[in-house]
Amino acid sequence: TQLLEQSPQFLSIQEGENLTVYCNSSSVFSSLQWYRQEPGEGPVLLVTVVTGGEVKKLKRLTFQFGDARKDSSLHITAAQPGDTGLYLCAGVLENNDMRFGAGTRLTVKP
């Protein structure tokens, strides 16, 4: 079983639509990170959230860390084909150990 559950597993939308993907756990994390991975490459860090309730914006991407530091969401406004990729969340436990979710595979069609 995954420590972090990501949903949905797959998402296919049209260019210009909005979307939200979720990352949930029963564990508390000292921080949580979101990565994007393209085929044949390693994951690239998008954001790190540390404080419960924290909201961070990165252009059209909005990241939120749950108040209890157990879950997070990523909202993309007006999605573009360039947003296509595998979105991974990763939680850092108190012992500095990190665990990944299985990812949400996003396809944005032009």
Next chain:
Amino acid sequence: NAGVMQNPRHLVRRRGQEARLRCSPMKGHSHVYWYRQLPEEGLKFMVYLQKENIIDESGMPKERFSAEFPKEGPSILRIQQVVRGDSAAYFCASSPLGQNFGNTIYFGEGSWLTVV
């Protein structure tokens, strides 16, 4: 990908051979993580190491797999007697010493193992 170097990038092995994957962390980083990714799947944790110590190997298969991070040199992930099911991308990541809160890890570009 921020200086984590993995080699080889692509490796082909016949069943029964050994595969050895190397990872040089970013300068100043003494925490190394290995992950495995099967096609169309997310990253699965394998092992977390600090210099000369295995901190958590709960994701490592019990047999044929081993990892080390010596005092000098890169971290090595070794797979003995490879089978077709070992074919995957293996990612290494590193993080700075002692940074718990807001810890950021940086990934290498991966090593793709194909077992034929």
